Amino acid sequence: MPADELFKIIERRNEQDLYRMSIRMVTTTQAELMEQLEANRKALLRRQIALEVVWFFASVIIGFLLGYIFTETIIHAFPKYYESLLVLVDKKPLYVFYLLSAINFAGVYVTRITIWALKRL
Numbered sequence: 001m002p003a004d005e006l007f008k009i010i011e012r013r014n015e016q017d018l019y020r021m022s023i024r025m026v027t028t029t030q031a032e033l034m035e036q037l038e039a040n041r042k043a044l045l046r047r048q049i050a051l052e053v054v055w056f057f058a059s060v061i062i063g064f065l066l067g068y069i070f071t072e073t074i075i076h077a078f079p080k081y082y083e084s085l086l087v088l089v090d091k092k093p094l095y096v097f098y099l100l101s102a103i104n105f106a107g108v109y110v111t112r113i114t115i116w117a118l119k120r121l
Helices: 003-012 015-077 079-088 093-120
Strands: none
Touching: 015 079, 015 093, 079 093
């Protein structure tokens, strides 16, 4: 619509009509904006949940890898300490690996949460 025609239409309207038209435009724009924000919030929530699941499984994998590395290191570098760990877990070497993996998983996950909290500051 050309600007001249728009100005002629506006001149014909009184103040109440213009006020009603502007309020109607504001409410429809606000409703559309709220719908967009709600859709973005849901998408962001899904993304955060997916990212947390990925971090959980990555922490499990890293925990098992570090658990294996620490188990082998303790076996070769500190045999007496390894024997005391074996006594602690009923003389089953695989339980030592599981124990160290669980400790490493907790450490990796706590580190991940700490980094996340620092980014929020």
